Amino acid sequence: MTIIYKILVTVSFFFFLYPISVAGLSANYSFVLFPVVYILATGKIKIPNQESLMFICLFTLIFAIASIYQYEYYDRGFRRGISFVIFMSIFSYMFIPIDKKMVEAFKISIVSVSLYFSVHSIYLFFMHGGSGLGLEQAKNLVGSQRVGFIYLLAIWLAYYYVGQKKWHLVFKYTILLILVAGLLLTYSRSSIISLIGSFGIFTLYNCLKWIARPNLKLLGKGLVSIMAVTLLIWLTYLIIPRVFTFFELRLFEYISDHSAVIADLTNPLSSGGTRIVILGKIFDFITQNPFTGSGFLGVWILSETLSGSAHNQLADVLFRTGILGFGAYIYLIFRMLQFLYLNERALFWGLTGLLIYGTLHETFKESQGGFVLAFLLGMMNQSLIGKNRFAQESVSNDFSVTDRSYSLGIKSNYIPT
Numbered sequence: 001m002t003i004i005y006k007i008l009v010t011v012s013f014f015f016f017l018y019p020i021s022v023a024g025l026s027a028n029y030s031f032v033l034f035p036v037v038y039i040l041a042t043g044k045i046k047i048p049n050q051e052s053l054m055f056i057c058l059f060t061l062i063f064a065i066a067s068i069y070q071y072e073y074y075d076r077g078f079r080r081g082i083s084f085v086i087f088m089s090i091f092s093y094m095f096i097p098i099d100k101k102m103v104e105a106f107k108i109s110i111v112s113v114s115l116y117f118s119v120h121s122i123y124l125f126f127m128h129g130g131s132g133l134g135l136e137q138a139k140n141l142v143g144s145q146r147v148g149f150i151y152l153l154a155i156w157l158a159y160y161y162v163g164q165k166k167w168h169l170v171f172k173y174t175i176l177l178i179l180v181a182g183l184l185l186t187y188s189r190s191s192i193i194s195l196i197g198s199f200g201i202f203t204l205y206n207c208l209k210w211i212a213r214p215n216l217k218l219l220g221k222g223l224v225s226i227m228a229v230t231l232l233i234w235l236t237y238l239i240i241p242r243v244f245t246f247f248e249l250r251l252f253e254y255i256s257d258h259s260a261v262i263a264d265l266t267n268p269l270s271s272g273g274t275r276i277v278i279l280g281k282i283f284d285f286i287t288q289n290p291f292t293g294s295g296f297l298g299v300w301i302l303s304e305t306l307s308g309s310a311h312n313q314l315a316d317v318l319f320r321t322g323i324l325g326f327g328a329y330i331y332l333i334f335r336m337l338q339f340l341y342l343n344e345r346a347l348f349w350g351l352t353g354l355l356i357y358g359t360l361h362e363t364f365k366e367s368q369g370g371f372v373l374a375f376l377l378g379m380m381n382q383s384l385i386g387k388n389r390f391a392q393e394s395v396s397n398d399f400s401v402t403d404r405s406y407s408l409g410i411k412s413n414y415i416p417t
Contacts, residue, residue, distance in 0.1 A: 002101065005101065006101050006104065006105055009101065009102055009105040010105040010108050010109050010112070012034060013031075013105055013106055013108075013109035013110075013371075014109040014112055014113050015028075015030065016028070016030060016031035016034070016109075016367075016368070016371045017109055017110065017113040017147075017150060017368045017371060017372075018113060018368070019146040019147060019366065019367065019368050020367070021146075026365070026366045026367040026368075027367065028367040028368070029086060029089060029367050029370065031089070031092075031367070031370070031371040031374060032089045032092050032374075034092075034093075034096075035092045035093055035095050035096045038096045039095065039096060045095055045096075046094070046095050046096055046097055047095075048091065048094040048095065048381050049381055049384045051384070052091065052094055052377075052381055052384075055091075055328045055331075055332060056088070056091055058324065058325065058328055059084075059087070059088060059321065059325055059328070060088075062291075062292050062293070062295065062296075062321055062322060062324070062325050063080075063084045063295055063296055065291075065292050065295070066080075066289075066292040066293070066294070066295020066296070067080060067295060069292075070289075070292070070294075070295055073294075073295070073297060073301065076297060076301070079297065080295055080296055080297050083296040083297060083298065083320070084295075084296040086370070087296055087320065087321075089370055089374060090364065090370060090373045090374045090377055091374070091377065092374050092378075093374045093375050093377065093378025093379075093381075094377060094378050094381040096378065097382060098375070098378045098379050098381075098382045103344075103379065106375055107157050107346075107347075110150060110153050110154050110157060110372075111154045111157055111158060111175065111179075113147070113150065113154075114147065114150055114151050114153075114154035114155075114179055114182065115154070115175065115178055115179065115182075117144075117147050117151075117182060118151070118178050118179055118181060118182020118183075118185070119178065119182070121142050121144075121181075121182050121185040121186070122178070122181055122182065122185065122240075124141060124142050125138065125142050125185055125240065128141050128142070130240075130242070131240070131241060131242040133242070135242075135245070135246045135249070135250075138187065138242065138243075138246070139187040139246070142185050142187065143185070143186055143187030143188065144186055144187075144188075145186060145188045145190065145191075145361060146366070146368075147186075147368065148183065148186045148188045148190065148191035148194075148357065149191070149194070149353075149354045149357040149358075149361075149363045149369065150368055150369075150372070151179055151182060151183040151186070151191065152183075152191070152194055152195060152198065152350055152353035152354055152357065153347065153350035153351070153353075153354065153372065154179050154350075155176065155179050155180065155183065155195065155350070156198070156346045156347070156349045156350035156353065157346045157347070157350065158172060158175045158176050158179060159176065159346070160345060160346035160349075161175075173228065173232060176232055177232055177235055177236060180232060180233070180236050181236050181239060181240060183195060184236065184240060184243045184244075184247070185240065185243060187243070187246060189247070189250060189251045189360075190357050190360040190361050191357065192247055192251060193251070193356065193357075193360065194353045194354070194356040194357035194360075195353060197352075197353065197356040198349055198350075198352045198353030198356060199229075201352060202349055202352075206218070206222060207222075210222070274311070275311045275312065275360075278299060278308070278309075278310060278311060278312075278315070279312070279315055281299070281302050282299065282310065282315050282318065282319045285302065285319060286318060286319065286322065286323065289322060290322055290323050291322050291323065291324055292321075292322045292325075293318065293319050293320050293321045293322035293323075293325060293326075294319055294320055295320075296320045296321070297320065298310075298316070298319075298320070299316070299319055309362060310362065311360065311361055311362070312358070312359055312360065312361070312362070313358030313359070313361070313362050313363045313364055313365060314326075314330075314358060314359065316362055316365055317329045332377065333355070335380060336351070336376055336377060336380050337351065337352075339379070339380040339383055340376070340380075343379075343383065344379075347376065351376070354369075354372075
């Protein structure tokens, strides 16, 4: 039954991470059904910690106030309500217990969906001619930003994987090779910047750690890791050399040319310039609506065509929730980083890369990103309620009083944590 349960949960999570778009908008928010089904099946609901309840009340208050006083958007009331429900879905997994089997299923599903899309991208790349494709042609046929930030989580999970047998090491680096190739084939500069940024911070952190407490074993592991990563990059280059040319031209040469960077940022029609213009409009709007923002409406309300994107996860939250909501959101992210650093180091570094990615594109706003954030917040909430490290699981067949779990009066078989 445990195996069947884990398989069912893994398959469900895989589906939740699968990006589905309708008219260009992310639409697969089915992950909110999992807590509902779980609560109905077990007859129990877990009450979030007081801190989380306070933030839930704050965001609800922002929605209520904005809905009342922003009379010019009364005709957008339905869409405001939908946006609010989608935003609040990040708290949905706080109402159920997150056990070890769920966490394992979550990790497996992240790696599995990333492998699926990576293999699919590799297949498309070679089916359309491989290195014979032009750079723009390859980007249009193969490139995608839908799951680039999910790849970052998968790469870190694979990197931290420690097998018990020798062939597990081959398995690990084979998975990493496929994932890195898939990430490169997104043709997304944001993905590469995020990968380099997270590994750069990781390397700097370990160097400072070694300087503070010199350790030959740690130094040896670091050197082996550097050699393995170098070999991995070399093998990826042998398989898809043309992709490296794309990033050399579009990213590294671009960054090294200061005049090109300035020209891009000052051109309102370019990629960088458009982001600057949108940020300016967001800040202007916030100065007029500092406490509520747009009340969960998107930046599309600033466009005559009623379309558009903030191209920045933090800017999107600031626009939707105002200064107070933005502060609460940042605080939640900070607490989540603290929790993951102490308990799930692979997810910590993966989230670091995801946050870097979020400065260039939306992440948690997308359905797959929303599921990731909801689950991680659920993990953190579990730890805060239990007042112990998340890795220490309860041996009880029911929630204790300190777990703040209450029966709904529905008789059913309860799945123990």
